Amino acid sequence: MERHFDVEMKQLKERLLYMGDLADKMIHYAIQGLVERNPELFKEVEKREKEINFLHIEIDDRCIRLLALSQPMAADLRFITAGMKINSELERIGDLAINITQNGTEYLKEVQLKPLIDIPHMAQITQKMLEDGLDSFVNKDTQLAKSILLRDDDVDGLRDQLFRELLTFMISDPATIKRALTLILIARNLERIGDHATNIAEDVIFMVLGKDVRHHVEEKEVTSASG
Amino acid sequence: MERHFDVEMKQLKERLLYMGDLADKMIHYAIQGLVERNPELFKEVEKREKEINFLHIEIDDRCIRLLALSQPMAADLRFITAGMKINSELERIGDLAINITQNGTEYLKEVQLKPLIDIPHMAQITQKMLEDGLDSFVNKDTQLAKSILLRDDDVDGLRDQLFRELLTFMISDPATIKRALTLILIARNLERIGDHATNIAEDVIFMVLGKDVRHHVEEKEVTSASG
Numbered sequence: 034m035e036r037h038f039d040v041e042m043k044q045l046k047e048r049l050l051y052m053g054d055l056a057d058k059m060i061h062y063a064i065q066g067l068v069e070r071n072p073e074l075f076k077e078v079e080k081r082e083k084e085i086n087f088l089h090i091e092i093d094d095r096c097i098r099l100l101a102l103s104q105p106m107a108a109d110l111r112f113i114t115a116g117m118k119i120n121s122e123l124e125r126i127g128d129l130a131i132n133i134t135q136n137g138t139e140y141l142k143e144v145q146l147k148p149l150i151d152i153p154h155m156a157q158i159t160q161k162m163l164e165d166g167l168d169s170f171v172n173k174d175t176q177l178a179k180s181i182l183l184r185d186d187d188v189d190g191l192r193d194q195l196f197r198e199l200l201t202f203m204i205s206d207p208a209t210i211k212r213a214l215t216l217i218l219i220a221r222n223l224e225r226i227g228d229h230a231t232n233i234a235e236d237v238i239f240m241v242l243g244k245d246v247r248h249h250v251e252e253k254e255v256t257s258a259s260g
Numbered sequence: 261m262e263r264h265f266d267v268e269m270k271q272l273k274e275r276l277l278y279m280g281d282l283a284d285k286m287i288h289y290a291i292q293g294l295v296e297r298n299p300e301l302f303k304e305v306e307k308r309e310k311e312i313n314f315l316h317i318e319i320d321d322r323c324i325r326l327l328a329l330s331q332p333m334a335a336d337l338r339f340i341t342a343g344m345k346i347n348s349e350l351e352r353i354g355d356l357a358i359n360i361t362q363n364g365t366e367y368l369k370e371v372q373l374k375p376l377i378d379i380p381h382m383a384q385i386t387q388k389m390l391e392d393g394l395d396s397f398v399n400k401d402t403q404l405a406k407s408i409l410l411r412d413d414d415v416d417g418l419r420d421q422l423f424r425e426l427l428t429f430m431i432s433d434p435a436t437i438k439r440a441l442t443l444i445l446i447a448r449n450l451e452r453i454g455d456h457a458t459n460i461a462e463d464v465i466f467m468v469l470g471k472d473v474r475h476h477v478e479e480k481e482v483t484s485a486s487g
Contacts, residue, residue: 096341097337097338100337101333101337106328110324110327111324114327117341118344118348200437200438200441203430203434203441204438207434210427210431210437214430214441217441221445221448
């Protein structure tokens, strides 16, 4: 028979994965709605927002209960604190998908600017980062987690390129300004989704190795600067 | 003599407040650099970034150590988990201040568009939200924390107004597009700082009341939707 604690830990993992899947689908439907110019798909995103918000609270409760009742040590403790952090990241990804549908609703009110440039490609990369982040969490796979950190630079590069391209549009034809601006905001939301997926990867690495890779802490040189 | 645990808890609070003060100063110098058109002030922001990143890790370590060694219950447990969350919020506020300096550096390369519209006013509100968030944390003041939640709507309203105003600029004079776009991005960064201050306020309310005010959970009606 499994110990009660083990059952609770397993449930925590399952709920996080379920939440991650919801967040992933929210990005998918938000971008698909843009690509197909079908606002009905934005409703698929909204439908999942309430659920992801309840999960956010439920998972936080589970973590605090586990900390209070089981007084876990070492690896279990790191698993639970990582869970709390991943929970916040996923909730924010859900928020960003909602932002995209709001921008998208504005965008679909006007005629197509031109095929969505690199936005679907950016979405594809960030979704894969999220999926791999969750996989690396389940499998405690630090190699996979590290590969996510590298991909974040690709996302930032795409955003910069897209930004420049849209700026050129706007300057050469002011009639495109509003639409181009909306696409820039959508790209920023995708970039932030990539940031949250990166945070998840960092949380996984810390959970597994007990080693902090945030802020490139390997080059540790504490500055006593400022105040 | 104070118990070791109490000393550690006190230190945790002090370090969080010190970090909050750094974040506050980072916003201040970023906006002041824009207002005075003085890029030297952006360096004051950068100087503090490294320190805030180290604090992010240090405080996380302190929290995990406290959880592991002291196995705290109830109010202390909620204080520590709130501390972990506030720590993340402050680190992100620091990141957003850095974003503002990056946008600001671009902005200062060109002649002034016009006095910065409502940006300094937005910054003022978000800084006060952050300061009050930290005060509400120290004093366990849920009334003050609740007042922050309301102010977040003011920030969003200002952002929308500013967005419309700058859009009008861009359309009537394409020569302003790049600068107007930069100001829009700066306003978005301030809006996100307001969001993080709001998260801090929510964490404080949960810490004090053990009651979740995120996602307006009072109207609890769990949907079994989607997947």
